[in-house]
Amino acid sequence: MTILMCNSEESDLLNVDDQFLISGKLFESRLMVGTGKYKNIKDASKSIIMSQASIVTVAVRRLQSASNLKSDRLLDFLPLDSLWLLPNTAGCTTAQEAIRVAALGREMCARLDQVDNNFVKLEVIADPQYLLPDPIGTLKAAEYLVNKGYTVLPYIYPDPMLAKQLEDIGCATIMPLASPIGSGKGLQNMENMQIIINNASVPVIIDAGLGTSSDAVKAMEIGSTAVLVNSAIAYAKSPTLMAEAMRLGVISGRYAYLAKRMTKSDRAIASSPGTGIIF
Known part of the structure; x- marks a missing residue:
C-alpha cells in the first residue's frame, strides 16, 4: 500500500483501518470477489489475484461433489x-434448500483444508426473472443456520427492517444489493442503504449490481464496510484491469469516508483572499 506523507495518527489510521472483522476473523482487503x-479459468484466476481480495465466493452447487472439487481447475x-x-x-429457492446447500459448503471448505470455515453467503431467491x-425464506434459513453455528452473511434487498432483524438473530454481516444481480446499474437505493449502514453494528457489505469502479467508490464513501463484485469484473473487456480498478476504487472510497468530505454550500466560496489584490 502506498501512503503519502502524513502525521503519525493519520498514518496509523490508514494502515490499520484497512482491515476489518467478520465474526472475529480479520481480513486485509475490503474488496470481495466472485x-x-x-x-475462461485464466481470466478468472488472474483477475482474482489482481484484485488482492481476501475473500472469494464459490457457488456450492458447482462444487458439491468430491469429483467436481478435484476437477475444478480454478x-x-x-x-x-x-x-x-x-x-x-x-x-x-427455499429456506430448506439453502440450509442443505450450506451444509455442503461447510464440508467443501473442510476438504480444502479450511476446517474452521463456517462461513456461508446465504441466498434464497425464488424469483427467476429479477433474482x-x-x-421470509432468508430470515428462516438464517435463524436456523446461526443456531447451528454458521457464520451467516445474508444477501437481501435493501430493507432496513429486515437488516435489523437479521442482525438481531445473530447474522455476522448484512449484504444488501446495490441493484439486481448482474445488471451493472450501480447503487439504486441509496437512502435505504444509508439507513442500513447507520443502524448496523455488524459489517455491511454492498453486493450485486455494481458496474464499475466509481460504484465501488460511492459504496465505500457512504460507509459500507466492504463490497462484493463479480459481474463487473468478469464481463469487462479487460477483467484483470477492472479488478485492479475495483481494488483502487475500494481503497479510494474508504479513504474518502475516513477523511470526511467538506460541507456542501449553496454559494460559491472563494479559495483566495479578497484583500491585497494588485490592479
Missing part, C-alpha cells in the same frame, strides 16, 4: 492458503 461468469490456480472461501447458496432475494 468466481463465476468469466470466459481452485488449483488460487492461493487457498491466503484466500478465505465464502460458499454461497446461489440457486436455492430478488426472498426476505
Whole structure:
C-alpha cells in the first residue's frame, strides 16, 4: 500500500483501518470477489489475484461433489492458503434448500483444508426473472443456520427492517444489493442503504449490481464496510484491469469516508483572499 506523507495518527489510521472483522476473523482487503461468469479459468484466476481480495465466493452447487472439487481447475490456480472461501447458496429457492446447500459448503471448505470455515453467503431467491432475494425464506434459513453455528452473511434487498432483524438473530454481516444481480446499474437505493449502514453494528457489505469502479467508490464513501463484485469484473473487456480498478476504487472510497468530505454550500466560496489584490 502506498501512503503519502502524513502525521503519525493519520498514518496509523490508514494502515490499520484497512482491515476489518467478520465474526472475529480479520481480513486485509475490503474488496470481495466472485468466481463465476468469466470466459475462461485464466481470466478468472488472474483477475482474482489482481484484485488482492481476501475473500472469494464459490457457488456450492458447482462444487458439491468430491469429483467436481478435484476437477475444478480454478481452485488449483488460487492461493487457498491466503484466500478465505465464502460458499454461497446461489440457486436455492427455499429456506430448506439453502440450509442443505450450506451444509455442503461447510464440508467443501473442510476438504480444502479450511476446517474452521463456517462461513456461508446465504441466498434464497425464488424469483427467476429479477433474482430478488426472498426476505421470509432468508430470515428462516438464517435463524436456523446461526443456531447451528454458521457464520451467516445474508444477501437481501435493501430493507432496513429486515437488516435489523437479521442482525438481531445473530447474522455476522448484512449484504444488501446495490441493484439486481448482474445488471451493472450501480447503487439504486441509496437512502435505504444509508439507513442500513447507520443502524448496523455488524459489517455491511454492498453486493450485486455494481458496474464499475466509481460504484465501488460511492459504496465505500457512504460507509459500507466492504463490497462484493463479480459481474463487473468478469464481463469487462479487460477483467484483470477492472479488478485492479475495483481494488483502487475500494481503497479510494474508504479513504474518502475516513477523511470526511467538506460541507456542501449553496454559494460559491472563494479559495483566495479578497484583500491585497494588485490592479
